[in-house]
Amino acid sequence: MTTLTRQDLNFGQVIADILCEFLEVAIHLILYVREVYPSGIFQKRKKYNVPVQMSCHPELNQYIQDTLHCVKPLIEKNDAEKVVVVIMDKEHHPVERFVFEISQPPLLSISSETLLSHVEQLLRAFILKISVCDAILNNNPPGCSFTVLVHTRDAATRNMEKVQVIKDFPWIVADEQEVHMQEPRLIPLKTMTSDIVKMQLYVEERAQKT
């Protein structure tokens, strides 16, 4: 089995691909579980051998895909520290934040055999955890919207502003209003450690949602 090292151009791309696929599924699932959109637009599909709910709405899908397409180069270079899915109420104050903290070990050499099934299992656990998270979270007020924020290093932010990875899909520095949440409660959901990536998912929830 070929051993991949971080120096390989392929390695970063493979990791980024895996993570972006997972983030896409996770975002769809968060939208479903937190009822940001009516459940009628969701359809059961399969990922990692378990059923997940994915949206069928073309514009929503396109938006999520474009978002992740721009995030992917950041993950490749290990610039992205956190990817945050923020659910905001009508006044655009964040109500819930699902934070995916991603860290990739710098020096790495793994064989791809053990990788796939183990990572799949870990990601499956994440998805299961998201599905049951509404037990611990309070309900959201109606009329919520969502957005995706990425926390990166400074230089990468400037690059993203300069270069439009996707046409007409600009990224801007987030408002303080969108980032800061009042009285957050932290609820850890899941942690995963594997050879290629360490990921942590936790939810910050505003104490009073209405």
Next chain:
Amino acid sequence: MVAPHSLPGNTKKTRDIKQEVNKLPSRALGPTEPAPTDNLDNMDELYLDNIDEFVNDHDKIVTYKWLSLTLGVHVNTAKQMLFHYLDHKRKESSPQLHATYLVSGKFVDKGQPGHTVSVVREDQLEDLKAKMSLIVSVHVYSVQKALLKDSGPLYSVDYDAVKDNLKSCSRYSAIRCAGAVPMSTQELQQTEREPQRAPSPEPAAKRSGESKPAPKPSTKPQRGIMGMFANKAPAKSQESGKEVKPEQRGDEPMAVATKSKPAAKANPAMNFFGNQTSKKPDKAVKEEEAAAAAAAAAAAAAAAVPSSCAAEQRHQSSPPEEKQEAAAAAAEEESPKDAKKDSRSKTKRIADSDSEEEKMEKKKRRRIKKPQPDSSDEDVIPDSPQQKETREPSPRPEMEVESVSHSHQSLPGAKTRKRRRVLKARTFVDDEGCIVTEKGYESESYSEAEDDAKAAKRAPADFIPAKPPAGSREDEKKKSQKKTSANASKGSKQASIMGFFQKK
């Protein structure tokens, strides 16, 4: 009030449905008896704390199958535990718990009587029970803190638990089949050869003949398990509630499925992988060997044949899941034993998991290969001179340059040489160990007389060994037939132009 838990197989009504049921050593229950709290006194009361920990602290969904595998108890015991726990907690009025129930019984759907097995949320339980004409069994399926919006997570919960206990996942089940014995290796090899001759029109015909088995509570016996898996597979979302699972067998659908999962998946899975070259066959082979210990009878293998080609078909063309189940379900009708349908469901699972992984791998490979030509193309230009010098000092002398001198000489007709430019893709391993595929123009020159053209071309000239015109002009001036290796050292970018002066 929740319907009391009833043990399957202990009533006359259910006995004819089951093939064979293991009775619990403790007191048997009738369907109308109240909850058997005293029955559990014999058991360790710690299980209540265990379940409490799982549900409340870990926020897990506790299904009876998962509980049985985790605690190592019989499934019926696990169901009783869950019921007891639920009862206990409800009396204590602790934080809200939700439960799902498995209801099995006779149901008349649009005039068609049939046996139905459903998993329903607690709030829909009474509704469903009212609709059924005869209730055979009701028991707790799962307990969790969260209100589940759909049934997806229930499947996920059991998936990993079963996967870890692949060989023995039927250890605690209540359904046994005497005919389900491990296949010997000879039988295994025999059945391997058989499916390869399986006709492909067969699944196609079956596919057309079958509609989606999932919503139909049909009287066909073996479609049950496949129907159950149909709902968990990526079918279109059918109902807002839970699925309806047609099955004629009793109320141990999961147990049946898990029991025979190891059964006879060797054959279809093996054949399935026989058709593709992938790394996953190693894994599949290991799983098969593990599963060969508990496989169905030889008849099962024959019946599994159409499913294996269905599996192949599915993998090759990746049609919607319904088709594969329809084909498999249709195939199941031929075989009387329900063990086989589970083999198919397992096949599908394996197939799914492996095809998924394979796709990931293939995607990986594709991704790996694609950028390489782009990047290395750029590398060609600056690097080629140095690389030639550093890496191939030895081939250089070998590399025979047929320069313009040849062309000149060919003009007077001394040699008939033909040169043509051919776009070729060369794949090789470069010094970093990466596989690089390059396309380039090569000037291929041949004449009837000479072979050295080919020999020289075969020398490991990665990059278009184009020479600058200067080199060839020198040769012209020399007017010698002999090749100059100096030409090889001058790599140049313009493949299209320089290919003309290519050494051969």
